[in-house]
Amino acid sequence: MSKTGPLSKKLHVKTYGCQMNVYDSARMADVMAPYGYAASDRADGADLVILNTCHIREKATEKVYSELGRLRVMKEEAAKEGRRMLIAVAGCVAQAEGEEIVRRAPVVDMVFGPQTYHRLPELVTRALGRETGRGGWRGAGVVDTDFPAEDKFDHLPEESRTQGAAAFLSIQEGCDKFCTFCVVPYTRGAEFSRPAAAVVAEARRLVAGGALEITLLGQNVNAYHGEGPDGRDWGLGRLIRALAEIDGLARLRYTTSHPRDMDDDLIAAHGEVPALMPYLHLPVQSGSDRILDTMNRGHTADDYRRIVDRLRDARPDLALSSDFIVGFPGESDRDFADTLRLVREVGFAQAYSFKYSARAGTPAASVADQLSEAEKSDRLEALQQILNAQQRAFNEAAVGSVQPVLFERRGNRPGQLVGRGPWMQSIHAEAPERLLGAIVGVAVDLGGANSLSGHVVTVETAGRVDPVAPSPQPPPAERVPA
Numbered sequence: 001m002s003k004t005g006p007l008s009k010k011l012h013v014k015t016y017g018c019q020m021n022v023y024d025s026a027r028m029a030d031v032m033a034p035y036g037y038a039a040s041d042r043a044d045g046a047d048l049v050i051l052n053t054c055h056i057r058e059k060a061t062e063k064v065y066s067e068l069g070r071l072r073v074m075k076e077e078a079a080k081e082g083r084r085m086l087i088a089v090a091g092c093v094a095q096a097e098g099e100e101i102v103r104r105a106p107v108v109d110m111v112f113g114p115q116t117y118h119r120l121p122e123l124v125t126r127a128l129g130r131e132t133g134r135g136g137w138r139g140a141g142v143v144d145t146d147f148p149a150e151d152k153f154d155h156l157p158e159e160s161r162t163q164g165a166a167a168f169l170s171i172q173e174g175c176d177k178f179c180t181f182c183v184v185p186y187t188r189g190a191e192f193s194r195p196a197a198a199v200v201a202e203a204r205r206l207v208a209g210g211a212l213e214i215t216l217l218g219q220n221v222n223a224y225h226g227e228g229p230d231g232r233d234w235g236l237g238r239l240i241r242a243l244a245e246i247d248g249l250a251r252l253r254y255t256t257s258h259p260r261d262m263d264d265d266l267i268a269a270h271g272e273v274p275a276l277m278p279y280l281h282l283p284v285q286s287g288s289d290r291i292l293d294t295m296n297r298g299h300t301a302d303d304y305r306r307i308v309d310r311l312r313d314a315r316p317d318l319a320l321s322s323d324f325i326v327g328f329p330g331e332s333d334r335d336f337a338d339t340l341r342l343v344r345e346v347g348f349a350q351a352y353s354f355k356y357s358a359r360a361g362t363p364a365a366s367v368a369d370q371l372s373e374a375e376k377s378d379r380l381e382a383l384q385q386i387l388n389a390q391q392r393a394f395n396e397a398a399v400g401s402v403q404p405v406l407f408e409r410r411g412n413r414p415g416q417l418v419g420r421g422p423w424m425q426s427i428h429a430e431a432p433e434r435l436l437g438a439i440v441g442v443a444v445d446l447g448g449a450n451s452l453s454g455h456v457v458t459v460e461t462a463g464r465v466d467p468v469a470p471s472p473q474p475p476p477a478e479r480v481p482a
């Protein structure tokens with residue numbers, strides 16, 4: 001395929017799952033832009049539709065197949081009008097299911113995994129070259145799910161056109177932890193860290209392009225061990241300190257972390273690097289040592305409590321988020337009670353919780369002691385009741401504070417913008433459009449279940465400046481009543 005000037009074709013990428021996928025989707029758009037593909041938020045009328053999929057839980061996979069059913073109708077309509085619509089399945093479902101996708105959904109032209117999307121133009125060319133007569137254009141299912149030896153990051157365009165004021169930067173991929181419930185080590189492969197110089201260079205470009213906040217991404221982001229410019233091994237703490245030096249970069253975050261990889265330097269960075277935001281997503285999965293052991297997590301519930309204490313010593317206003325799985329095979333009432341106890345003791349500003357879903361090929365899927373759906377639902381409800389109450393209390397405690405908000409998008413109501421405060425809360429306020437992409441002081445008037453709202457008080461902080469100091473700060477989550 002040849003590179004063209006003006007953007008004359010439409011590309012629609014639908015993203016499922018984690019922020020790694022959000023990042024990958026943005027990079028897919030970057031890869032296709034030089035070939036004339038402009039990003040579109042509609043599948044209807046698009047020349048190329050990519051479903052960037054998630055395989056982590058069963059429902060995520062099923063959603064992809066039902067979306068493919070809808071796309072088939074669109075593709076047939078397009079063919080009737082003489083247009084070709086290519087359909088691609090990317091991401092972890094693609095990696096895990098490969099050829100099976102084309103068999104189950106012949107409407108799919110291309111299947112490619114998270115490690116090969118830099119070859120997208122070549123795949124599109126190959127798919128466009130195949131045509132079967134009846135019913136319009138049909139791909140022959142170009143499948144590319146290698147784990148290639150070449151580093152995809154070396155083959156991606158340097159410039160990212162698709163990132164705004166709050167940008168993502170992938171620094172690490174893959175996972176060697178092999179939690180017994182999880183498909184990620186199989187779909188994303190072994191842990192890999194990008195060299196620090198490449199990360200810093202990409203961060204500089206993002207900031208030059210208007211980013212005020214960068215979220216460092218990795219399946220196991222704090223397992224980061226990249227080669228430093230000094231030839232030494234850099235951990236995440238060291239990398240964060242280097243990134244914080246970039247002029248104009250006001251905020252840093254990282255996700256997702258593993259408790260085992262919270263090393264001393266990273267914990268200290270939370271107290272020493274002002275740009276590192278006071279919010280950390282640190283999945284624990286369960287509060288029962290017995291279950292943590294059979295999950296192969298490599299830490300106990302008390303290890304987690306100690307890490308949280310040390311983080312809060314370093315940064316007293318740190319808010320925590322986590323992931324929980326209920327109904328893991330063999331989970332007893334007592335194990336579940338241990339999880340509830342841990343939640344009450346730690347106090348979370350927000351959290352994600354899931355019913356265990358057996359994933360083919362993972363060790364936990366073949367354990368005989370699976371719980372019933374009803375038990376899992378009851379436990380999920382009980383857990384979410386506590387987590388929701390903690391989140392609400394955390395949000396209500398923010399009322400009366402002034403928070404630096406990075407406005408990222410328009411709100412649902414006209415004249416309203418939405419952004420995030422330091423503690424990751426979504427904050428709505430009436431504000432002129434010119435404040436999109438700026439950090440603005442917002443006085444919080446209302447704290448709801450999932451978001452806050454307030455009014456702008458310090459517009460003069462707009463632009464690339466340090467965030468205004470939040471005052472007064474919401475209490476740390478540990479003081480939030482459960």
Ligand code: 5AD
Pocket residue numbers: 056057181182183283285323324325354355356357358359
């Ligand atoms: N069943 C339920 N939840 C899962 N997760 C990962 N695998 C499974 C599974 N098989 C959850 C974990 C992880 C999050 C991203 O998804 O909590 O941290």
Ligand code: SF4
Pocket residue numbers: 175176177178179182183184185219220258
């Ligand atoms: Fe999955 Fe565990 Fe690796 Fe996280 S640490 S990606 S849950 S195997």
